[in-house]
Amino acid sequence: MNRMVINRDGVREPIDVDKIREKLIKGCEGLDINMVELESHIDTIYQENITTKRIQESLINLTVSMTNFESSHWTNVGGRLLMMEIEREVYHGRGYAYNDFYKTITDLCKNDLYDNRLLDYTEKEINELNKHMVPDRDMNYDYAGANMFVNRYLTKYRGEVWELPQEVFMAVSMMLSLNEKKDRVEKVKKFYDVLSQKKISLATPILANLRVPNGNLASCFISAVDDNIESIFYNVDSVAKISKNGGGVGVNLSRIRGKGSVVNGYLNASGGVIPWIKIINDTAVAVNQQGRRAGAVTVALDTWHIDMEQFLELQSENGDQRGKSYDVYPQVVVSDLFMKRVEENQNWTLFDPYEVRKKYDVELCELYGDEFEDIYRTLEKDESLQIVKKISARELLKEIMKTQIETGMPYIFFKDTANRLNHNPHRGMIGNGNLCMESFSNFSPTKKFTATREDNIGISKNTLGEVHTCNLLSLNLAEIEDIELEEISILAVRLLDNTIELTKSPLRESDRHNELYRTVGVGAMGLSDYLAYRYLMYEESAEEVDKLFEKIALYTLKGSALLARERGQYKLFSGSSWDRGIFFGKEKQYYIDNSEIANEWAEVFEMVAAYGIRNGELTAVAPNTSTSLLMGATASVNPVFSRFFIEKNQKGAVPRVVKHLNDRSWFYSEAKKIDPKEYVHVMSKISRWITQGVSMELLYDLNKDIKAKDIYDTIMTAWKTQCKSIYYTRTIQKNSNIVREKEECESCSG
Missing domain, CATH: 3.20.70.20 (Anaerobic Ribonucleotide-triphosphate Reductase Large Chain)
Known part of the structure; x- marks a missing residue:
């Protein structure tokens, strides 16, 4: 007897086993798992008159339930199946999926879902960008990342998802390149590649708002x-x-x-x-x-x-x-x-x-x-x-x-x-x-x-102050190869500088700050992935981290100097420490005498002296707890809380798996096992290369013999090692493994 399902149009039809199997093959391709194990459960989800959508949801839930420490790749299968399901929904909702990007833009602009400035690009340019789009990059998300992408970032119309992930990245990249004077389409492609390959993570306001009308981009x-x-x-x-x-x-x-x-x-x-x-x-x-x-x-x-x-x-x-x-x-x-x-x-x-x-x-x-x-x-x-x-x-x-x-x-x-x-x-x-x-x-x-008052018109005046305003992104160290670091750091500064002209600030004082300082914040995530991949334990990596963030400091500064040559320096450059040849509190000779990349520093000192820099502030390391899920990386520059766990909330269970769990799991140092003072020591190495600050979160396991002096010593260590701030203090409560959490600011989550 044929098993019947109800399709999207409400029509009963025989279940298409071949189509289900085709999706499972694509979902499992290249992963170290046994697809037969999943197929064996298919019969358990069938019910009379079940919908095709419900079958797909059940398959996704199965992969989530099968994810464990030994078989962590099932979460990748779940992510792929979810992305395939979203593509199917979009196809049925708007009548087409990928491969007609010009229609996507015109339709979404017509419905006020996209910024009409996207139509500044010609149909020929958009078709060229359509050819550059890589839909298979949707398959690079685990379930946690795919779930977040679908529920938080994809534009919806009349309650239905109306765009696809690669369209998000391309539309955002087009907006970022609107004001580029030369090779605009090529700039779009570069931005698209680093975003869609998860090498750069945008803060939530940029990723969520840039392609929509009148969106604020500042975090x-x-x-x-x-x-x-x-x-x-x-x-x-x-x-x-x-x-x-x-x-x-x-x-x-x-x-x-x-x-x-x-x-x-x-x-x-x-x-x-x-x-x-x-x-x-x-x-x-x-x-x-x-x-x-x-x-x-x-x-x-x-x-x-x-x-x-x-x-x-x-x-x-x-x-x-x-x-x-x-x-x-x-x-x-x-x-x-x-x-x-x-x-x-x-x-x-x-x-x-x-x-x-x-x-x-x-x-x-x-x-x-x-x-x-x-x-x-x-x-x-x-x-x-x-x-x-x-x-x-x-x-x-x-x-x-x-x-x-x-x-x-x-x-x-x-x-x-x-x-x-x-x-x-x-x-x-x-x-x-x-x-x-x-x-x-x-x-x-x-x-x-x-x-x-002039007749019936009230006139209010004041002397404007300055409201600190900053746009953020994070370099995803889990995905960036060492050889790419310079190019991507320079591109990150350009990307953020472009957002300043595109943003619609809610305050005049914010606009004034942008005009004077052009503050941007290039941050980082995936440091624990970066270290684990290189077989380095977090608490033993202070010197390696120091060298890494010195390079990021150098390259972002170089990127801003190159922009200054092209676009001009920020208005308050004259008289600044940058102008006086003092970078990160030190003069040129310090770098010549102490740095392993002294020649590169000498070159950048000369560039800044010749052109100035475009941005008064360059770097800031946000906590990005949520968007690190989207990127499939560990959060910020912190050690992981746990290599693998299931996060349960009102919407269900989500497996949280580190990137290199299968082959390097023991090189992921867990925060609860690291002495907070050792953590602070690593943070101080990062902080000295950051023009703004680092979201340094302290964790105390109250099941251990934690005394007031331990907390006192940690705070004193942070002060003495020149950390600029201490963010949230987390605790593992006694007789439990539960961390007292806080809600994160979505704006800083990039």
């Missing part, structure tokens, strides 16, 4: 709030606009007067920063990221601020619930002086920024280094100051540590280190880090708010 924003009601609510409005467009926001609150400070001449009238944080918190919740999730905001406060102790209680379970803000991400801004006081077990003094400003005409949060230390010591001697509190520096750090273990936060930003290595100190300073602590540059508050 990271940081603003500063001045100490007045106009600035406070202006920044609340800015948080709403950024969140609406899918960006992650950092907000510096250190200028706001503390609790008990003067308001309109009345002492004890100020409620301090905590009430304003609650408003920011509620704004982030109310204005979600394009319907996907609540907005993501980190609020930053300097450790000398009089409200610091209350700030540390923002997310703790104890205390007055009216002072809690559970949807923001607190970070503390730490000076070298504070860390020295901790080390020497000395007192630390908290001040009210308003009182300091009124008496000394100085904005304490805008100072760092010797200038900060001089005025801070003067303030400590001033007995006339009224809003002052002396505490133990070490006890304050203990409170920070305690809160980190309980909540994963606050993040820590080492302000003096970041500003000491800032390449643009001639124009300002860096007040704190962004949402994922990897992206930061100069920023300043908008000031001088005035409002006038």
Whole structure:
């Protein structure tokens, strides 16, 4: 008896066993698995009148359930079957699949799904690009990557998927090349190849928004709030606009007067920063990221601020619930002086920024280094100051540590280190880090708010500050060959520089920052894959990692110098450290005397002296926990949590498998088995070659004999080895293997 299925049109027809087998052969091709094992389960999924779609879904679920440590390639079969199913759905939905890219573009532009600028390309050019497209690259995704691609990035129309993965990469590449003056189609092909071969991973805003109308491409924003009601609510409005467009926001609150400070001449009238944080918190919740999730905001406060102790209680379970803000991400801004006081077990003094400003005409949060230390010591001697509190520096750090273990936060930003290595100190300073602590540059508050009226028209004016703005991508070290590193690093800088002209920023201050600095952030993922492939253990690889990221620093800098020759240098280049011949805190002679690639450094020093560079900031290493799944690589520059595990969520189970599990599994060092101080040592090697920062995540296994001193020593090691920031603190809870997780900012996930 023929077994009957119901096809897409609702018609009963005999099951086509040959077609199923053909898909299974393609799904298993080249993989170290036995297809017969899968075929033997086919009978178990058949039900009377089952749909063809349901059969395909059941086959995919079978491959997922069959994935284990010994047979990890079943997840690749699942990914391939899912991609084949999506191609089938697209074919039935819009009437064609691959091989008619011109029709794809015209149809999607007509339905406002694609940016009409794609039609700047001629039909002849698009047909040439169609021939360059490689549909079989869809087969390079495991189930986790394919599942993410389908559900997060493919454009949908009337609830159905309406584009295919290789079309995504080609359309994005076309947008990236819109403003190229020479060989535009060839540039498209180059961008397409590195994206579709997973050598470069784009941050979520670029991959999701670049080909759609009016999409924001920037990942990271940081603003500063001045100490007045106009600035406070202006920044609340800015948080709403950024969140609406899918960006992650950092907000510096250190200028706001503390609790008990003067308001309109009345002492004890100020409620301090905590009430304003609650408003920011509620704004982030109310204005979600394009319907996907609540907005993501980190609020930053300097450790000398009089409200610091209350700030540390923002997310703790104890205390007055009216002072809690559970949807923001607190970070503390730490000076070298504070860390020295901790080390020497000395007192630390908290001040009210308003009182300091009124008496000394100085904005304490805008100072760092010797200038900060001089005025801070003067303030400590001033007995006339009224809003002052002396505490133990070490006890304050203990409170920070305690809160980190309980909540994963606050993040820590080492302000003096970041500003000491800032390449643009001639124009300002860096007040704190962004949402994922990897992206930061100069920023300043908008000031001088005035409002006038002309008849029935209200006119508001202000003096624009600068909102740090950065577009991100990651080099996928799991896929890049050593011989390709220079070319792809240079191409990555060009790619990101192109996005600056294409993006639609939600803020004028963001546009201004882009115009002045042209900040980009080339990052990295797949470091653990890179090391395992070379039979290197993570915790023993500090010197190898140091050399790798030195090359990335050199090549990205070279790429920006080449762009400067072609397009001009960034506006604030003159007077910068780059202009003065100081790269990463060191002059040319250091590289000549100490680097194994001294000749290449000498060449780049000459290029920068001749042409300048195109981008004020070049590199930033994001956590990219989610998009590393898409790329089939380990996240960021971190060790893996586990070589193999099944991630279970509301949508089902997803196997998480490292790239080289079959032949190099034991060279994947698991984070829970690495001493956090050894991890920090590797991070410090990377950080010294990054112009911005690295999302350094600490992990403590509380099942081990972890003492407060171990955590203290790890933080002190991070400071002493010149790390710029500490991102999230994860813990493995006692008597379990479960890590207390956090939600990642999608914007930084590239």
